Amino acid sequence: MNLKVFILAAATIGVGLVELIVGGILPVMADDLQVNLGTAGQLISVFALIYAISGPVLLSLTAKIERKRLYLIALFIFFLGNVMTYFSPNFLLVMVARVITAMSTALVVVLSLTITAKIVEPAHRAKALGFIYMGISSSLVLGVPIGIIITDHFGWRTIFLGIAFLSLMSIVFISLFLERIPTERVQPLSVQIKSLGNIKIASAHLATMFMLAGHYTLYAYFTPFLETAFHLNQNWISICYFLFGLSAICGGALGGALADRIGSQKSILLVISSFAIVLFLLPYSTFSFPLFLVAMMLWGALSWSLAPPQQNYIIQIDPDASDIQQSINNSALQIGISLGSAIGGVVLAHTSSLISTAHVGAGVVVIALICGIISLTRSSGIDQAEM
Incomplete structure (x- = not known):
C-alpha cells in the first residue's frame, strides 16, 4: 500500500x-x-x-x-x-x-x-x-x-x-x-446541493446514514447493555470495547478489500444485509459470553465495512463531483451517529428494554438496505439536466 x-x-x-x-x-x-x-x-x-x-x-x-x-x-x-x-x-x-x-x-x-x-x-x-x-x-x-x-x-x-x-x-x-x-x-455549492435531487445519489447517502443510525441505536447504549446482560465490571466492559474497537478497525480494511474483489455494488448489499442480521441476532447470543464476544466482534467489523465500497461507488456514479459527494457522505455518517443515539434513547424511554434497541437498530439497517437497493437499481451515471 x-x-x-x-x-x-x-x-x-x-x-x-x-x-x-x-x-x-x-x-x-x-x-x-x-x-x-x-x-x-x-x-x-x-x-x-x-x-x-x-x-x-x-x-x-x-x-x-x-x-x-x-x-x-x-x-x-x-x-x-x-x-x-x-x-x-x-x-x-x-x-x-x-x-x-x-x-x-x-x-x-x-x-x-x-x-x-x-x-x-x-x-x-x-x-x-x-x-x-x-x-x-x-x-x-x-x-x-x-x-x-x-x-x-x-x-x-x-x-x-x-x-x-x-x-x-x-x-x-x-x-x-x-x-x-x-x-x-x-461546481458551485448550489449546483452540488442540487445533485442530491438525483435519487441514485441521495439514496446512496441515505444508506450510509441509516446504516450508522441502526448501529448507534445499540452502540450508544452498549455499556448498560453489557451491564444488564452479563453484570460486567468496568475492567471487562473496557475489554469488550477494546475488542469491538479492534474489530471495527479491521472492518474498514475488510470492506475495502471486499470491494476490490467482488465490486463495490455487491459489497454494499452484502455488508448491509449481513449487518442487519447480526444486529438482530446479537441479543440471542448472550446466553454464552464467549459466543457473544464472537458475535460482538462480527458486529464491530461489519459496522465500518460499508464506508469504503460506498465511497468508491459514489466516486463511480458522480466522478465530476466526487470530492463534494465524498464529503456529503461523510456528513451523512455523522448525522447517522446522532440519529441512532436519539432513536436508542426513544426506544429505551418507551420500552426500558436494551434488547429492543438491537431489534429496532436492525430495522433501521433494513431501511439502509432498501435505500442501497434503490440507488443500485437506478440507471447509472448522472443526468446533467438534473444537476
Missing part, C-alpha cells in the same frame, strides 16, 4: 480522536468547568452538528486552494483549537474550541478521502479508502477508553494537549511526504 495513504490514515486518527473522546470523561469535564452533565453533553452534539455541516461547505469555499496547502492549514487550525481547549478556563471557551476543531476535523477527514482517491490507481481505490476508514473508525471507537485512562492519570486537559502534539506530527509528515495536489474544477 502507498506510504502516503498510511500517513493520511494516521493524520485522520489524530484528528478523529477529538470527537467522541469527550464521551467517557464528561462527568470530569462538567465538574471542572462547573456545568451540569446535560450541558457538558452539548460538547458532543454541537461537534457532530458543526462537523456534518461544515465539511461540504468548507470544501466548496476552499476549492481554489492547492490541496496539500489546504490540508496543512486545516491541521494547523486543528492544532490551535486543541491548544485553546487545554488552556480554556470556562465552558464557553471550550465550546468555541470545539467548534473550531469540528470544522477543521471535517476538512481534514474529507481531504484525506479525496486525496487518497486521487493518488492511488482506481483498481486499488476501495482498499486505500478502507485504510482511511480504519483511521476514522479507530479514533471513534478507541477514543473513549483512551480518554478515560489518560484522564484518570493526568487529567482531562492533557488529552487535548496530546492530540495537539499528534497534529503537529501529522503536519511534519504531510509536509515531507505528500506532493502538491492541484485543484480541480469544482
Whole structure:
C-alpha cells in the first residue's frame, strides 16, 4: 500500500480522536468547568452538528486552494483549537474550541478521502479508502477508553494537549511526504446541493446514514447493555470495547478489500444485509459470553465495512463531483451517529428494554438496505439536466 495513504490514515486518527473522546470523561469535564452533565453533553452534539455541516461547505469555499496547502492549514487550525481547549478556563471557551476543531476535523477527514482517491490507481481505490476508514473508525471507537485512562492519570486537559502534539506530527509528515495536489474544477455549492435531487445519489447517502443510525441505536447504549446482560465490571466492559474497537478497525480494511474483489455494488448489499442480521441476532447470543464476544466482534467489523465500497461507488456514479459527494457522505455518517443515539434513547424511554434497541437498530439497517437497493437499481451515471 502507498506510504502516503498510511500517513493520511494516521493524520485522520489524530484528528478523529477529538470527537467522541469527550464521551467517557464528561462527568470530569462538567465538574471542572462547573456545568451540569446535560450541558457538558452539548460538547458532543454541537461537534457532530458543526462537523456534518461544515465539511461540504468548507470544501466548496476552499476549492481554489492547492490541496496539500489546504490540508496543512486545516491541521494547523486543528492544532490551535486543541491548544485553546487545554488552556480554556470556562465552558464557553471550550465550546468555541470545539467548534473550531469540528470544522477543521471535517476538512481534514474529507481531504484525506479525496486525496487518497486521487493518488492511488482506481483498481486499488476501495482498499486505500478502507485504510482511511480504519483511521476514522479507530479514533471513534478507541477514543473513549483512551480518554478515560489518560484522564484518570493526568487529567482531562492533557488529552487535548496530546492530540495537539499528534497534529503537529501529522503536519511534519504531510509536509515531507505528500506532493502538491492541484485543484480541480469544482461546481458551485448550489449546483452540488442540487445533485442530491438525483435519487441514485441521495439514496446512496441515505444508506450510509441509516446504516450508522441502526448501529448507534445499540452502540450508544452498549455499556448498560453489557451491564444488564452479563453484570460486567468496568475492567471487562473496557475489554469488550477494546475488542469491538479492534474489530471495527479491521472492518474498514475488510470492506475495502471486499470491494476490490467482488465490486463495490455487491459489497454494499452484502455488508448491509449481513449487518442487519447480526444486529438482530446479537441479543440471542448472550446466553454464552464467549459466543457473544464472537458475535460482538462480527458486529464491530461489519459496522465500518460499508464506508469504503460506498465511497468508491459514489466516486463511480458522480466522478465530476466526487470530492463534494465524498464529503456529503461523510456528513451523512455523522448525522447517522446522532440519529441512532436519539432513536436508542426513544426506544429505551418507551420500552426500558436494551434488547429492543438491537431489534429496532436492525430495522433501521433494513431501511439502509432498501435505500442501497434503490440507488443500485437506478440507471447509472448522472443526468446533467438534473444537476
